[in-house]
Amino acid sequence: MSGAAPTAKATPAVAFCFLLNQLLARERWALERLVPFAGQSVDVRLPMLPAQRFVIGADGRIAPGGAEPGALVTLQGISGATPLADELRYLARHLRWDAEEELSRIVGDVAGHRLAGALRAFLDWQRDAALRIGEALVDYAVQERGVLVRRPELALLAGDIERFAQALEALEQRVSRLD
Numbered sequence: 001m002s003g004a005a006p007t008a009k010a011t012p013a014v015a016f017c018f019l020l021n022q023l024l025a026r027e028r029w030a031l032e033r034l035v036p037f038a039g040q041s042v043d044v045r046l047p048m049l050p051a052q053r054f055v056i057g058a059d060g061r062i063a064p065g066g067a068e069p070g071a072l073v074t075l076q077g078i079s080g081a082t083p084l085a086d087e088l089r090y091l092a093r094h095l096r097w098d099a100e101e102e103l104s105r106i107v108g109d110v111a112g113h114r115l116a117g118a119l120r121a122f123l124d125w126q127r128d129a130a131l132r133i134g135e136a137l138v139d140y141a142v143q144e145r146g147v148l149v150r151r152p153e154l155a156l157l158a159g160d161i162e163r164f165a166q167a168l169e170a171l172e173q174r175v176s177r178l179d
Contacts, residue, residue: 013052013064016044019102021061023095030095034060037084041065046126056084 024031038058045051054062099119104112141148149157 011064013054016052017054017062017064019099020097022102022105023097024061027095030091031060033087033091034062037087040084042084042088049126 024034034056035058037056038060039056041053041055043051043053053065055065057063100112100116102112103115106112107115138148142150
């Protein structure tokens, strides 16, 4: 049996933490803003990917894991009404992260450019897939199941109901004159 220390398993969460901690190391002010939240957790949920949980360390660095989420971070933004969520919103507005630059520091310019391009393509694919799935579900609900009605069809129905109400009122007036 070897006496070597175990190495951390390379996962997307570990890679994300590594890159984010690189940025935080250069932007000390941001790192210091996270220190008061040491021990708190954050769930990151991106469309079509499993949720990842991260914990803020005593030094403000980010690590995979954590027991309870203190805020919810999504692709569209940060939700939650906690001081941590407020701080994450602030950092999201003021931290400028150039992922391609971060990658180029680690793997070189060409590989960093290609990896960043692949990541952008993957995120674009996810967004496109989510839109297409949504459109397919709406079409199914409207055309196949008849659960939903499209706006133009609803407007036609409203017009037909209005014309029917006018015709009914005219008929009632004629009947009342006959009496």
